[in-house]
Amino acid sequence: xxxxxxxxxxxxxxxxxxxxxxxxxxxxxxxxxxxxxxxxxxxxxxxxxxxxxxxxxxxxxxxxxxxxxxxxxxxxxxxxxxxxxxxxxxxxxxxxxxxxxxxxxxxxxxxxxxxxxxxxxxxxxxxxxxxxxxxxxxxxxxxxxxxxxxxxxxxxxxxxxxxxxxxxxxxxxxxxxxxxxxxxxxxxxxxxxxxxxxxxxxxxxxxxxx
Numbered sequence: 112x113x114x115x116x117x118x119x120x121x122x123x124x125x126x127x128x129x130x131x132x133x134x135x136x137x138x139x140x141x142x143x144x145x146x147x148x149x150x151x152x153x154x155x156x157x158x159x160x161x162x163x164x165x166x167x168x169x170x171x172x173x174x175x176x177x178x179x180x181x182x183x184x185x186x187x188x189x190x191x192x193x194x195x196x197x198x199x200x201x202x203x204x205x206x207x208x209x210x211x212x213x214x215x216x217x218x219x220x221x222x223x224x225x226x227x228x229x230x231x232x233x234x235x236x237x238x239x240x241x242x243x244x245x246x247x248x249x250x251x252x253x254x255x256x257x258x259x260x261x262x263x264x265x266x267x268x269x270x271x272x273x274x275x276x277x278x279x280x281x282x283x284x285x286x287x288x289x290x291x292x293x294x295x296x297x298x299x300x301x302x303x304x305x306x307x308x309x310x311x312x313x314x315x316x317x318x319x320x321x
Contacts, residue, residue: 120198122142150204151206169202171194172193173193175231176190177235184209185207188205189214189237213239229246
């Protein structure tokens with residue numbers, strides 16, 4: 112027997128179907144560039160994703176991602192990317208939280224969520240209630256902070272290197288060797304012994320500080 116063709120529906124039709132399915136769990140539907148995002152109540156997440164998996168046929172959890180909006184009272188969004196292999200269609204589901212309020216785990220719906228939730232925890236500090244193995248997965252043991260938060264410095268706080276003297280990896284505070292290098296956005300940097308074509312500095316007015 113041949114495989115049945117994927118079921119085709121309009122974006123508006125899918126949106127209306129899922130809105131009816133989620134009911135009061137749904138806060139907002141966003142239709143942008145023919146991609147549907149459903150923003151739902153945080154505590155309703157497991158129930159909503161169960162309905163999407165079992166009744167709307169979005170069988171696969173492809174990714175869980177974090178987003179940081181520091182100016183919001185609930186600064187973090189946790190985004191679930193779902194795929195329907197029967198519809199040949201993807202949707203996103205979003206919930207919001209802060210640094211203290213946990214998000215319900217969905218490891219009982221998709222075991223792969225265990226590692227995906229660990230990644231969001233590691234990078235953003237979002238806690239997932241019910242995840243029995245919630246520990247860092249990308250950063251090193253003893254790492255402090257959450258690197259993808261907007262207020263985490265790009266340089267980090269520590270750097271590591273192998274010490275020949277101690278015969279082990281050691282951690283040291285970050286030292287920025289170019290802190291006091293003077294950049295003027297017109298020449299490579301102060302002290303260069305050459306001038307690139309078109310990189311000449313404008314003449315300074317008499318008495319202007321150098």
